[in-house]
Amino acid sequence: MNKQQASKFKDYTNAYFNQQGKQDPGQRDDLILIYTPLIKYIAGRLASRLPPQVSLDDLISSGIIGLIDAIDKFDLGKKVQFKTYAEFRIKGAMLDELRSLDWVPRSIRRKNTELEQAYSVLEKKLHRPATDEEVAHYLNITLDSFYKLLDETKSVTFLDIEILRQKCPDTSSSDFITDLFSASSHDPFAAINLAELRDLLAQAIDTLPEKERLTVSLYYFNELTMKEIGQVLGYTESRISQMHSKAMIRLRTRMKKALAS
Numbered sequence: 001m002n003k004q005q006a007s008k009f010k011d012y013t014n015a016y017f018n019q020q021g022k023q024d025p026g027q028r029d030d031l032i033l034i035y036t037p038l039i040k041y042i043a044g045r046l047a048s049r050l051p052p053q054v055s056l057d058d059l060i061s062s063g064i065i066g067l068i069d070a071i072d073k074f075d076l077g078k079k080v081q082f083k084t085y086a087e088f089r090i091k092g093a094m095l096d097e098l099r100s101l102d103w104v105p106r107s108i109r110r111k112n113t114e115l116e117q118a119y120s121v122l123e124k125k126l127h128r129p130a131t132d133e134e135v136a137h138y139l140n141i142t143l144d145s146f147y148k149l150l151d152e153t154k155s156v157t158f159l160d161i162e163i164l165r166q167k168c169p170d171t172s173s174s175d176f177i178t179d180l181f182s183a184s185s186h187d188p189f190a191a192i193n194l195a196e197l198r199d200l201l202a203q204a205i206d207t208l209p210e211k212e213r214l215t216v217s218l219y220y221f222n223e224l225t226m227k228e229i230g231q232v233l234g235y236t237e238s239r240i241s242q243m244h245s246k247a248m249i250r251l252r253t254r255m256k257k258a259l260a261s
Contacts, residue, residue: 013082017074032067035086039063042090048226049241050155054103059094066093104156112153112249114139120253129209129250150242204254212247215240 016031043059070089074082118138122130130138136146205216211233218224218232230240 017076017082028071031071032064035067036064038083038087039067039090042087043094045225046091046094050098051103054098054101058097062093062097063090066090069093108153108156111149112156115149115153115249116253119249120257123250123253129207132246147242150245151238154241154245200255200258201251204251204258207254208247208250212243212250215243216247216251219244 013031016027039060043056043063047054047056047059066089067086070082070086073089074085078085115135118135119130122134122138126134132143132146136143139146139149141149205213208216214233215229218229219226224232226240226244227237229235230237233240235243
């Protein structure tokens with residue numbers, strides 16, 4: 001997004017939400033149109049990690065529903081930018097759509113579970129991140145087969161928001177998303193839990209191997225594509241995708257362990 005587009009987002013969003021409940025329906029429609037390119041961008045990034053049978057149009061449609069929900073539920077008092085809140089509502093709606101479709105074959109889910117278990121067992125035993133060779137040996141497969149397994153399971157390696165929400169079971173989905181990225185929470189007890197959660201996630205990311213940590217940072221914070229990250233780090237797009245998959249598996253297993261303790 002260039003500076004002109006960012007300024008347009010900010011100016012129109014502020015003008016809309018600062019009207020204190022007197023928003024015009026036409027302005028609401030205009031706000032949806034302004035954010036539609038963002039929905040298409042998020043859907044495209046998500047679709048790049050999904051099999052071709054998943055419809056891009058279906059993701060975009062669910063993203064629009066997520067945006068409308070974000071507009072209706074946004075609270076200026078939370079002190080979080082609407083664009084940040086909307087992005088998470090849009091992504092959440094898309095992931096909910098994917099879950100409802102149940103498009104992942106059982107065999108792929110089983111393989112992903114096996115990968116998670118392998119990383120969990122090895123890293124508990126080794127007290128450090130397991131290497132590709134160690135995971136392949138544990139699974140009794142060749143290194144090439146291990147990389148193929150990562151490619152096969154890449155579509156299910158998402159950090160599930162419900163894993164994180166276990167830390168704040170009394171917080172609604174919308175409040176959780178807002179509060180997690182807000183400077184404050186109306187509930188002091190929830191604020192403590194959310195601060196701990198942010199620390200847990202940051203610590204988990206810090207323990208990733210360097211290249212995986214860079215991949216996560218460039219993909220989620222700098223919003224580069226897998227191809228662009230490959231150009232930065234000097235790897236193929238496929239290998240970057242595999243690094244992302246490994247990072248997500250490690251993060252999920254570590255967050256599950258941390259939240260269970």
